[in-house]
Amino acid sequence: MASSSRAVDSLEAGIYTALNTSLDDHGRVINWIRDTSIAYIDKIKQLFTYASLASIVLLTRDLFDALNGRAVFLNSSYRWYKIGAGSVGLLAIGYFGGRWLTPEAVPETRNVEGRGAVKITESISDTTFQTTKLILNISLACFSKNRLLPLLSATALSYTIFKNLNIKWIVVSREIINNNQSSRIGKLRITYSQMMINPGKQTEDGCKECAKEDEPKIVFCDSHAYHTSCITDWLAERIFHIRPYDLKKTVTTKYRNGVYDGNEISWSATVDDKDLPKCPHPECEKPALKSDLGIVVYEGSDVYPASLKINNNSDRA
DSSP: OHHHHHHHHHHHHHHHHHHTSOSSOOOHHHHHHHHHHHHTHHHHHHHHHHHHHHHHHHHHHHHHHHHBTTBGGGSSTTHHHHHHHHHHHHHHHHHHHHHHHSOOOOOEEEEETTTEEEEEEEEEOOOHHHHHHHHHHHHHHHHSSOOHHHHHHHHHHHHHHHHHTTOEEEEEEEEEEOOOTTOSEEEEEEEEEEEOBOOOTTSEESOTTOSOOSSOEEESSSSEEEEHHHHHHHHHHHGGGOOOEEEEEEEEEEEETTEEEEEEEEEEEEEEGGGSOBOOSTTOOOBOSSEEEEEEEEETTEEEEEEEEEESSOOOO
């Protein structure tokens, strides 16, 4: 089972390596891995999260086996309860270790003239699970008889964490305050996130007239690259064009064994595709290569993420 954990670590390192490559042609296989990883990064990270949780439990068991006889409290009684408690404790250590590696960014509040305030953050993926597995593998390398395999896994995880730190997102958000006193909705928060992807040699420079020369550039679509600060300034203005409508609340009554068990509340909203950010190049209307849109509803003291529908054929004014 530990070999399965190490296979997952190696696969994760490969995926994050592909995500950090530029849009140059690296061969059919690497290009396919890179493009697929960019398109489905959220689902891939979710799968790795589940796999990492299983790996942490198995690695904790292996560590307990390696320490067996050195600590009285690790005897066979209540073995799996102890392994579970150890896994939770190590996850807590990994969480604080991940926070040290990727401290929570402080949003920059910026006022867009004539429109309102936006918050801008440069976000980095959380490394809690990779850090926890790294701690476990280093511990196994210290106490187990076979030290080579844990050291190989620790090397792969260190590389994964390094590559993960280079996967960043520009996150721009704004709030719409509801001044209707008869409504329980206090406000909506719109958050637009765009992945920062390295351009390739064939990517056209979209900032030709910009005086900034040394700042690194990122792609918006697969054809044009811009300075990070330029695209951030543009998104800070462009987020005001995103106007959710058809906001609907759904209340589902739940029953358990025929007995009323409360209500489940969900919200939905619609956004027109034409309102979403497109490449700012005057001759290009391509969407962002990888972006995400989220809308959160504040109803009284409750907070609900809204499910989104993108309307591609809207004639709304």
